[in-house]
Amino acid sequence: MSAGQLNATFAALADPTRRAILARLANGETSVTELAEPFEMSLPAISKHLKVLERAGLIARGREAQWRPCRLAPQPLREVADWVEQYRRFWEQSLDRLGDYLRELQVPEKKHGRKKT
Amino acid sequence: MAAKKPSAPAMAGRTVQHATFVIERTYDAPPSLVFKAWADEEAKARWFGASGEWQLINREFDFRVGGRERLKGRWPNGRITAFDSLYQDIVTEQRIVYSYDMHIDGKRISVSLATIEFKPLGAGTGLTVTEQGVFLDGYDDAGSREQGTRALLDKLDAALRS
Numbered sequence: 444m445s446a447g448q449l450n451a452t453f454a455a456l457a458d459p460t461r462r463a464i465l466a467r468l469a470n471g472e473t474s475v476t477e478l479a480e481p482f483e484m485s486l487p488a489i490s491k492h493l494k495v496l497e498r499a500g501l502i503a504r505g506r507e508a509q510w511r512p513c514r515l516a517p518q519p520l521r522e523v524a525d526w527v528e529q530y531r532r533f534w535e536q537s538l539d540r541l542g543d544y545l546r547e548l549q550v551p552e553k554k555h556g557r558k559k560t
Numbered sequence: 561m562a563a564k565k566p567s568a569p570a571m572a573g574r575t576v577q578h579a580t581f582v583i584e585r586t587y588d589a590p591p592s593l594v595f596k597a598w599a600d601e602e603a604k605a606r607w608f609g610a611s612g613e614w615q616l617i618n619r620e621f622d623f624r625v626g627g628r629e630r631l632k633g634r635w636p637n638g639r640i641t642a643f644d645s646l647y648q649d650i651v652t653e654q655r656i657v658y659s660y661d662m663h664i665d666g667k668r669i670s671v672s673l674a675t676i677e678f679k680p681l682g683a684g685t686g687l688t689v690t691e692q693g694v695f696l697d698g699y700d701d702a703g704s705r706e707q708g709t710r711a712l713l714d715k716l717d718a719a720l721r722s
Contacts (some may be wrong), residue, residue, distance in 0.1 A: 549591065
């Protein structure tokens with residue numbers, strides 16, 4: 444993720460209303476009107492928040508002119524939250540063990556200090 | 561595609577997610593030795609799927625193009641995971657390509673293509689693992705995207721409030 448994108452993401456997340464909107468969208472896509480209901484805010488105020496979230500890539504909006512459903516597009520969040528991370532972690536751990544195993548094989552001709560990390 | 565289940569296609573929770581990641585490592589061992597750690601059954605058992613927590617139930621290993629490798633094991637919480645792979649391409653000491661799928665309690669949760677590249681680096685080896693996968697709706701049961709996102713938002717909430 445680029446620094447600019449990361450800044451946009453964090454700026455978008457730094458507001459409790461916007462985080463509440465994301466939490467609501469985690470349940471599924473919905474309309475702006477529905478989204479606005481629990482917040483006691485005007486539709487334009489909600490729209491403004493949605494624009495910030497959209498620019499940060501955290502939500503996506505439908506194309507329908509009248510009913511522009513919002514849905515979560517959590518790609519930026521996935522950088523941290525993703526279960527795909529579990530696969531990566533599995534690999535990292537396995538490759539660590541491979542390194543241990545290879546070092547064992549080379550005992551007593553143990554060599555250190557060439558490791559790139 | 562013979563085993564397609566007559567599931568409700570419009571059912572919520574049917575999701576696909578594509579992802580690719582690359583991991584690079586350097587080892588102080590020549591490519592011949594590193595490659596052997598992938599190609600030899602005993603050697604591979606020493607490091608792959610050898611986690612202390614995960615109790616191995618079954619292991620099969622047939623290292624040749626068209627051959628399969630299977631691992632099945634049980635986690636402390638009782639959950640059974642199975643890894644089932646098919647070797648697609650093997651070039652000795654240079655690369656291994658295999659496709660595999662993962663199951664949790666009998667349910668397919670991902671299908672991936674893994675490419676392992678071995679490159680001589682001085683007296684050592686540069687290893688590159690590239691995984692390209694499609695992660696299926698098992699995701700929602702296994703970890704839950706919603707729960708994951710919610711948990712993250714909760715943490716962010718707490719962090720930003722403090």
